[in-house]
Amino acid sequence: MPPRIHFVPAEVRLRVLEWPGEKGTLLALHGLTGYAETFLPLIPALNPPYRVLGMDLRGRGGSEGPSDEAAYGLEAHLRDIAAVLEALAPEGALLMGHSLGAILSLAVAAEQPERVRGLLLFDGGPLPARAFSESLAQVLNARLEELPSLEAFRERVRAMPFLQPFDERLLPILEAGLIREPDGRVRMKFPARLGMKEAAELGAIWNDRLRGYAGRIRCPALLLKAPVGTFGPHDRYFTEAEEHLLREVVPQVRIVEVPGTTHYTIVLGYHAERDRIVRAFVEEVLG
Template sequence: MARRIDVTGAGGVRLAAWEYADPPKETDSLRAAPGVLFLHGLTGRASHWAAAARRLAGRYRTVALDQRGHGHSEKPPQAAAHSRAAHVEDAAAAVEQLGLGPALVVGHGMGALTAWQLAAERPELVRGLVSCDMRAAALGAASQREWAQWLGSWPVPFATLADVRKWFGEDDPRVERPDPARGAFYAEVMREGEDGWRPAFEPEQMLRSRETWVYDAHWDDLARVRCPALIVRGLDGELGRAEAQEMVRALPQGAYAEIPDAGHYAHYAHPEAWHAAVEPFLDRIAGGPPAGG
């Protein structure tokens, strides 16, 4: 069962979060469980972490956040509202307002960057982190142009969700081979309107958010993370093995996990393999003293 809880983020932006557990009879027993905050990637939403959060909910207090501009959270129109600092402050607000800290923070893509920047800026809030398929190197202007072209190529509105699944899973020029999980992933970020299905976000806001980090390298942020950190990549993901291993070396307490036969959406498309790689790390950190306070 998922219970919605709203959080007030940076600048008063309302953020939607979901706690994946049955409502407890004893609130104190829930508060005593180690907290896990899940952060989705750019264009994603909290529900992409639902399977992972439910699986861990028996032993952890698991919460997934719709980041600003995404899902059911507010979508402020100002460009400045989509800064890196705002995303990090939002994550800190979720940990503090929901009593999760010091939390295990698990992020995918942009959410992983937010996770390690939170750990660097507010070490007392983060016990450990898991970074899934996010690069530390600068991606540059060409990457931003490619993203703008890709977002502009979406044939919206889609007539049906089946059309969404087919396009993202088969027809999207970025798809090298049919991938039903990718189609399902993007079907979750659509909402129905009078003329069909469109994304539950503003593409221009996604580009604004991305341009706040795509031109910069983030090695210094990694080096400032003092808590244990796991770098996770799918064998066919966007993060290459050499860069991932260099990220591990940059971290004072870095570890590495690789998921075979998986790409950028490893946690969503291959949940069993993802859990096999990540759960031992979480259990080890949760069993020890907080590292960063």
């Protein structure tokens, strides 16, 4: 079934997709360059019976994007998430976050623990390892702001190493992040420069802030991590240092590797084992 679409009036108008369900709510928070549809491969593992909300962070997907670049960043996203929870899940939710979404999930769990029933983190939480950060810059630079046609876009994404082996079912999901011009050109809805700005801001502050949350996050937590690097074996998000920091802050976290996945395909992909692990954890937390 197609999701319901809500627009939450906050500081900016926020688009939220809803897959209705009867057994508790999950709020999905996407990564730096993502949008709500990037969680589509996971929906069949959860709905039914669970209710799933997927919000577009400001400037992404169908959410409003402020023209002032100073209106983006960690604090703005946290205010937006609070507004969505207040409007659509005042009873609280299990937060399901990928990459940047995992960072935001941890912050909400520490600062508004009454709203968070559990944490399901996908390849994110602490700042990533240095090699991954360098690869992320390459990914952002490779996301050409404009391509001459939809077919040119499809050829580009089919060749991206971190989406291999490429699954054609991903094309409609990836194309949801595009604006199509009348002359056939396509461009990304979320400008790469804003992604770089947000990544730089987080790089300066996040790990210190995360350490300050030690002892404050007490809900059940599961991290699914990807063993395959973005461009090769050397640039995974998690090394021992990142895992150690996460365990230091959230000692109850369970960490499970999903074989064959990259930082992107751990969410933006179809994996039966991932779905089994996710469903088991959600059933444990939400019943």
